[in-house]
Amino acid sequence: MSQSLRLFTPSQSRYLALPKHPYSKPSLLNSDCCIPIVVPRHSISIRASSDPNYSPPQVLVTENGKGVPGTTGFTLAAVPATDSSIEVDTVTEAELKENGFRSTRRTKLVCTIGPATCGFEQLEALAVSGMNVARINMCHGTREWHRLVIQRVRRLNEEKGYAVAIMMDTEGSEIHMGDLGGASSAKAEDGDIWTFSVRAFDTPLPEHTISVNYDGFAEDVSVGDELLVDGGMVRFEVIEKIGPDVKCRCTDPGLMLPRANLTFWRDGSLVRERNAMLPTISSKDWLDIDFGIAEGVDFIAISFVKSAEVINHLKSYIAARSRDSDIAVIAKIESVDSLKNLEEIIRASDGAMVARGDLGAQIPLEHVPYAQQKIVQVCRQLNRPVIVASQLLESMIEYPTPTRAEVADVSEAVRQRADALMLSGESAMGQFPEKALAVLRSVSLRIEKWWREEKRHESMELQEVGSSFRDRISEEICNSAAKMANNLEVDALFVYTKTGHMASLLSRCRPDCPIFAFSSTASVRRHLNLQWGLIPFRLSFSDDMESNLNKTFSLLKARGMIKSGDLVIAVSDILQSIQVMNVP
Numbered sequence: 349m350s351q352s353l354r355l356f357t358p359s360q361s362r363y364l365a366l367p368k369h370p371y372s373k374p375s376l377l378n379s380d381c382c383i384p385i386v387v388p389r390h391s392i393s394i395r396a397s398s399d400p401n402y403s404p405p406q407v408l409v410t411e412n413g414k415g416v417p418g419t420t421g422f423t424l425a426a427v428p429a430t431d432s433s434i435e436v437d438t439v440t441e442a443e444l445k446e447n448g449f450r451s452t453r454r455t456k457l458v459c460t461i462g463p464a465t466c467g468f469e470q471l472e473a474l475a476v477s478g479m480n481v482a483r484i485n486m487c488h489g490t491r492e493w494h495r496l497v498i499q500r501v502r503r504l505n506e507e508k509g510y511a512v513a514i515m516m517d518t519e520g521s522e523i524h525m526g527d528l529g530g531a532s533s534a535k536a537e538d539g540d541i542w543t544f545s546v547r548a549f550d551t552p553l554p555e556h557t558i559s560v561n562y563d564g565f566a567e568d569v570s571v572g573d574e575l576l577v578d579g580g581m582v583r584f585e586v587i588e589k590i591g592p593d594v595k596c597r598c599t600d601p602g603l604m605l606p607r608a609n610l611t612f613w614r615d616g617s618l619v620r621e622r623n624a625m626l627p628t629i630s631s632k633d634w635l636d637i638d639f640g641i642a643e644g645v646d647f648i649a650i651s652f653v654k655s656a657e658v659i660n661h662l663k664s665y666i667a668a669r670s671r672d673s674d675i676a677v678i679a680k681i682e683s684v685d686s687l688k689n690l691e692e693i694i695r696a697s698d699g700a701m702v703a704r705g706d707l708g709a710q711i712p713l714e715h716v717p718y719a720q721q722k723i724v725q726v727c728r729q730l731n732r733p734v735i736v737a738s739q740l741l742e743s744m745i746e747y748p749t750p751t752r753a754e755v756a757d758v759s760e761a762v763r764q765r766a767d768a769l770m771l772s773g774e775s776a777m778g779q780f781p782e783k784a785l786a787v788l789r790s791v792s793l794r795i796e797k798w799w800r801e802e803k804r805h806e807s808m809e810l811q812e813v814g815s816s817f818r819d820r821i822s823e824e825i826c827n828s829a830a831k832m833a834n835n836l837e838v839d840a841l842f843v844y845t846k847t848g849h850m851a852s853l854l855s856r857c858r859p860d861c862p863i864f865a866f867s868s869t870a871s872v873r874r875h876l877n878l879q880w881g882l883i884p885f886r887l888s889f890s891d892d893m894e895s896n897l898n899k900t901f902s903l904l905k906a907r908g909m910i911k912s913g914d915l916v917i918a919v920s921d922i923l924q925s926i927q928v929m930n931v932p
């Protein structure tokens with residue numbers, strides 16, 4: 349058994365397990381890592397250490413969770429890289445082989461994971477259907493549940509070659525209802541009287557009672573105010589205040605979901621009393637952020653961002669806590685303040701989300717489409733990925749087909765060339781998560797195909813973003829390469845990038861052809877998976893572009909993903925250059 353073991357470390361360096369052999373090259377191991385591998389009948393996990401003084405890495409062979417006697421004492425030896433040392437997922441590979449470059453999907457897809465999708469097979473089904481990023485919402489579920497989902501996504505990536513990134517979304521401290529004492533929803537009927545209370549209740553809650561998370565609630569509201577649940581899905585009128593209890597009459601009936609957001613309005617405008625002073629990141633959020641850092645999530649999305657300051661604060665916190673981590677911070681634009689400070693917030697962030705659910709509760713609904721367009725545009729100008737989120741396919745929580753209006757809404761976000769579209773309830777707790785994802789995918793593909801059929805190049809005038817001279821050179825190279833790619837109708841752009849920056853600059857140009865982005869770390873590869881038009885590959889490359897290109901061509905040709913004669917433009921941040929060539 350041991351002679352033929354092949355181990356893949358997280359960085360995909362290759363090692364062979366040699367039984368009872370001197371530990372020759374400890375420095376080749378990356379870091380303290382645990383490598384789960386599966387061989388017939390046995391599941392093996394290996395602990396390796398990069399410390400040269402450390403005794404040979406311990407190998408523990410387990411079967412059904414129990415150690416197998418006589419199987420310790422393996423050591424590791426490096427194996428030269430071979431043909432398969434390029435990493436891409438099987439779905440992309442099959443798509444490239446079958447349909448060619450041009451038809452690959454450019455718009456990325458984010459799925460909120462919930463009870464409907466947290467199983468390994470369900471997560472795998474989403475990955476097969478095109479999920480690029482898995483989102484976990486810290487408003488719901490327990491820490492153990494979140495950890496399990498993260499582990500499953502990791503396993504999927506390791507075992508199947510996907511680069512599904514993990515996004516953790518904070519709860520934020522705006523006003524919301526409690527968890528309904530465990531009920532999945534509560535129905536409010538026309539004329540019903542409900543009590544909204546800041547008291548701490550034991551479960552079960554008294555009938556027609558909703559707990560509210562914000563202590564100042566009962567003082568801030570006034571009799572006559574209109575109380576909106578989830579941005580108006582259900583409406584109440586405040587009729588009486590009795591200490592911590594606020595009695596309300598339902599004026600617009602509907603279904604209330606656990607932890608639904610609450611806003612109150614007076615004389616037609618949103619009331620922001622002391623709740624305007626609530627911190628963007630609550631003490632619970634900080635604990636969740638610590639959890640996210642410890643678990644090494646790829647993105648942390650911050651709810652109800654009001655200013656750039658909170659983003660800067662969080663970024664320095666992350667940097668201090670985890671020296672090598674590259675967790676990206678996504679600003680959720682879902683409040684009046686975030687719209688006021690839009691540019692500086694986006695400049696400070698690594699990306700943004702148009703969180704239309706709460707945004708639509710804070711500004712009049714008819715303002716939301718313009719806000720969306722504006723946020724998408726600003727993000728594009730400042731070279732930050734942008735996600736359009738919430739209610740894209742809301743009816744598919746219950747029904748297997750979307751409404752025409754929903755399809756039109758998805759199309760509009762694709763037409764705006766947002767980087768990514770997001771499913772919320774549709775994938776978290778809906779009845780048709782895979783069907784909903786399939787709709788996002790097919791609508792994206794259809795719109796993108798129209799652009800090609802009509803030869804409609806992207807025409808947005810892009811302002812300069814680079815600050816240093818070197819950055820400006822990279823930017824000019826990418827702008828020119830994208831333009832050349834459109835004019836010469838090349839098959840693909842190749843970009844070799846250490847940090848991912850050069851790939852994002854190409855993506856920003858929204859070229860007609862797909863962008864093959866080669867990076868040497870799995871983490872950069874996952875981050876690139878949120879950006880428009882990028883097909884992220886993991887590949888170790890050198891400073892010699894000639895040899896990088898030859899290596900890539902032969903690896904991709906061997907796997908049938910490109911063929912002789914394909915026209916390619918290559919750029920890199922190693923050697924600032926543009927090369928145009930046919931695949932030999």
Ligand SMILES: Nc1ncnc2c1ncn2[C@@H]1O[C@H](COP(=O)(O)OP(=O)(O)OP(=O)(O)O)[C@@H](O)[C@H]1O
Binds near residue numbers: 461485605
């Ligand atoms: N981990 C989870 N466990 C249980 N239900 C969940 C979970 N995640 C999401 N849901 C359900 O899916 C619905 C939609 O998810 P979504 O992430 O959009 O949350 P939300 O409550 O609308 O808040 P947000 O404004 O943060 O998006 C939730 O209202 C909840 O009912």
Ligand SMILES: CC(=O)C(=O)O
Binds near residue numbers: 680682703706
């Ligand atoms: C996604 C989210 O937080 C919202 O739409 O409100």
Ligand SMILES: [K+]
Binds near residue numbers: 517518519651
């Ligand atoms: K949230």
Ligand SMILES: [Mg+2]
Binds near residue numbers: 651682706
């Ligand atoms: Mg929200």
